[in-house]
Amino acid sequence: MVRNTNIKKNISSNVKKYRQMNGLTQAQMAEMLYLDTQYYSQLERGERSFTIEKLVMICDIFQIGIEKLITIDNTDKQENDSELILSIENQLHDLNHSQLVILEKLLSEVLPYIG
Numbered sequence: 398m399v400r401n402t403n404i405k406k407n408i409s410s411n412v413k414k415y416r417q418m419n420g421l422t423q424a425q426m427a428e429m430l431y432l433d434t435q436y437y438s439q440l441e442r443g444e445r446s447f448t449i450e451k452l453v454m455i456c457d458i459f460q461i462g463i464e465k466l467i468t469i470d471n472t473d474k475q476e477n478d479s480e481l482i483l484s485i486e487n488q489l490h491d492l493n494h495s496q497l498v499i500l501e502k503l504l505s506e507v508l509p510y511i512g
Contacts, residue, residue, distance in 0.1 A: 404467075405443050405446050406443035407467070407469055408443075408447060408452070408466055408467055409440060409441050409442060409443040409447075410443070411465065411466045411467070411468070412440070412441060412447070412455055412466060413441045415455070415459045415461065415465070415466075416441070419458075419459060423437055423438050423441060426441075426455075426458075429454070429458055430451055430454055430455070432451075452466055
């Protein structure tokens with residue numbers, strides 16, 4: 398489920414990026430896609446899923462291939478990874494010595510089995 402949510406949000410983010418790059422408002426996009434503005438806004442926020450037909454229409458509007466809408470932006474991934482690492486570092490600083498020893502033991506036993 399998390400993966401599907403990430404895919405949906407990624408597509409929505411890409412659609413929004415291309416809409417903004419082309420200087421269009423959400424209302425203009427909704428009109429071009431024959432959708433209600435509020436419904437389109439929900440699509441762009443990742444609260445709803447775009448249909449294949451709407452994705453094809455969006456590709457026609459922006460004159461792009463569908464792979465541009467489904468491709469993960471590596472800069473977003475790198476930013477998310479950096480935020481995750483920072484969050485982990487902050488949490489590690491809050492652990493006392495005995496908790497760190499337990500975590501180190503757990504990791505040394507689990508990491509050899511992770512791909």
